[in-house]
Amino acid sequence: MSKLNYGIAIFPSKEVQDVANSYRMRYDPHYSYIPPHITLKEKFQADKDEIAKIEEELEKISSQVKPFEIEIKKVSSFSPVTNTVYLKVEPNESLQTLSDKMHEGNFPDQREFSFVPHITISQDLSEDEHSDIFGSLQMSSFDLKDQIDRFQLLYQLEDKTWTVYETFKLGR
Template identity: 55%
Template sequence: MKYGIALFPSKKIQDLVNSYRKRYDPNYALIPPHVTLKTAFDASADDIVTIANELRITAQDSNPIKISIKKVSSFSPVNNVIYLKVEPNDDLLDLHSKLHKGSLRLEPEYSFVPHITLGQKLSDDEHSDVLGSIKMLDVQHEEVVDRFHLLYQLENGSWTVYETFLLGKDNE
């Protein structure tokens, strides 16, 4: 089965992001707006029990994460993804690093660029037009996220929460 690990931002940011994703992201119905901490990986039922135990320890040894969003950006020309840029910080980078050790030690395919996708799989012209208009948004948002989620993929391609992990020793 395929699994992944993500942070979900507040409803306020999810609503803003979904107002764009409805039109510009074909994965809109498959997963809520999120910050991917670990891309999809395969694990057996036995493996996921071990992984979940490791994630509990990782969560206890990690701090809640301050999310700061200040601008819209794009991965173009590598691919036509438009996103809200989440400013990297020590707590976020530390958690990402921890999630690539132990049973999950596979190196990430791409450098970690924390973001929340607004649109993807756009043609070059559509990407240029949409990015131009969305970049005019004045996005200034900060919040603290106190949990991350282990997700699994259903047969229809959608993702659902397998388990939620609260960050920090106070959240045991």
């Protein structure tokens, strides 16, 4: 049975996506592959049987977590690990719980880094480009709030774009 790449993410409101895209268009080579998002679970592989079990698990998780608000006040960077600049989502118990639950039970647990809620706005930049962009954006402040009431299970197509496989509403 063939395996596909899957991931789990939250797509914020159009307002937040518009802000992120205003930077991503210029600074993120993955701009066309997926809309701005908060990754809850990194890319993993699963076949049809495995994904059916994961869907059941996601149903349970979504019913256990109530809708919640996120806040974005500034940008940050993963430098020196990677030259990625992102909108920093303020730490949030509900987000942390969602991510943690997606790394236990039937889920493949291949967490490479600890969970840092964020929306990428630039990546794969040279050292100089990263310094320039991060340096100028670091001085900006953002006042974005968003109500989160769902998350998505995504799968990756052959052209590297990501598509929603299923949506899970929180607190059902």
